[in-house]
Amino acid sequence: MIGMYLRLVASMALWGATWVSGRIVAQVLHPFSAAFLRFFFAGVFLYFLSCRTERHWPVFPRAAIWGVVFLGVSGVFSYNYFFFSGLSYIQAGRAALIVACVPSVVALYSAVVLRQPVTALKALGIALSLSGVAVILSGGDLMSMFTHGVGVGDLFILGCVVAWSAYSLAGAKVMRASTPLSAVTWSCIIGDVLLLFPALNSGLVAEATAATPVIWAHLVFLGVGATGLAFTWYYAGILALGAPRASIFINLVPVFATLLSCTLMGEAVGASLVLGGGMVVTGVVLANRQGGKVPPRPQNSAVRKPAS
Numbered sequence: 001m002i003g004m005y006l007r008l009v010a011s012m013a014l015w016g017a018t019w020v021s022g023r024i025v026a027q028v029l030h031p032f033s034a035a036f037l038r039f040f041f042a043g044v045f046l047y048f049l050s051c052r053t054e055r056h057w058p059v060f061p062r063a064a065i066w067g068v069v070f071l072g073v074s075g076v077f078s079y080n081y082f083f084f085s086g087l088s089y090i091q092a093g094r095a096a097l098i099v100a101c102v103p104s105v106v107a108l109y110s111a112v113v114l115r116q117p118v119t120a121l122k123a124l125g126i127a128l129s130l131s132g133v134a135v136i137l138s139g140g141d142l143m144s145m146f147t148h149g150v151g152v153g154d155l156f157i158l159g160c161v162v163a164w165s166a167y168s169l170a171g172a173k174v175m176r177a178s179t180p181l182s183a184v185t186w187s188c189i190i191g192d193v194l195l196l197f198p199a200l201n202s203g204l205v206a207e208a209t210a211a212t213p214v215i216w217a218h219l220v221f222l223g224v225g226a227t228g229l230a231f232t233w234y235y236a237g238i239l240a241l242g243a244p245r246a247s248i249f250i251n252l253v254p255v256f257a258t259l260l261s262c263t264l265m266g267e268a269v270g271a272s273l274v275l276g277g278g279m280v281v282t283g284v285v286l287a288n289r290q291g292g293k294v295p296p297r298p299q300n301s302a303v304r305k306p307a308s
Contacts, residue, residue: 008237008249011230016256018226019092020264021218026087028215033207035080036199039192041223046185049228053181067174068186075167076191082159089153091267096257097136097277098157100284103250104129105165107287122287129283135276184231251281 025034051057086095104126111118111126137154138144150158174183211219237249254277261267 004237004240007233009252011233011237012249012252013256013260014226014230015253016096016258017260018222019087019096019257020260021222021226022083023087023092023095023261023265025215025218025222026084028211029084029207030199030202030204031081031084031088032195032199032202033204034084034219035077036192036195036204037208037219038080038222038227039076039188039195041220042227043185043188043192043223045224045228046181046188046231049232050181050185054179059178059182064174064177064183067170067177068183069190070170071167071174071183071187072190072194074163074170076188077194079160079163079167080191080195082156082163086153086156086160089151090157091261092265093254093258093261093267093269094136094273095153095157095160096254096261097273097280098133098154099160099164100251100254100277100280101129101133102161102164102168103284104280104287105161106168109165109169121289125283125286125288127283129280129287132276132279132281132283135272135279138272139270140272140275181231188227251284254281 022034025038029037107122108126108130110116111122134142137150171183234249258269258273258277262269
């Protein structure tokens, strides 16, 4: 059991590290090129993992095909375009803390659109989490959001929030009709096919040829380590501990992302980031206590990510 907990913590560390690797890659490659190459490696890894785990080519019911396509569009194509675009502008820790509000956004959607019951604790958690995002975006000066607006990089990362919230909501339904591994494998493959033509149009061949070994190492890590390996450990944790207990560990992702970005990239952490990030994480915990649970978020970044 201790080994399972350690693997869960390790998977959160891998997902946290995606923000650092993504930031490095985003300084060199176009978002479409980076996203395509990331999920090329992820798709190959997940294909062989699926064949080994499920003893055959990953399949899913025909009724779920459009759901899987939607997962590819939202969680792979859209999320990763926003992910790499945003990280070309803003720091990794800041981006990770903004995306950490996804469970609260999903909970808000479930309450407003799906008419799910809302406890006072859940409402408080949603409000606290979204307020934390506002503190991060404004640098602690909320009026500046109205006078100066929100930065381009922040807007891209908010796009990540929308894309991954949609992925989470759709994924909960699709994965009831299929195995999580099959659904994620196919969504990665479909999303990567959709990324191919925009990537080629954005200079994929020239960028891939010019990429240094360091950039390739980060791309392999993003595809294999932070997508395939972390996904395997996370879902092993769900099978062993149950989704509610395993999903609690997701709150460690922004913590690892911030620590790694500070340690490895020397990114500064101001008071507004600490305050806003604390509000986001605390709000997510409150919103997902008893009576406030939302569907677990597969990472990755494409499985997690968190949001990954």
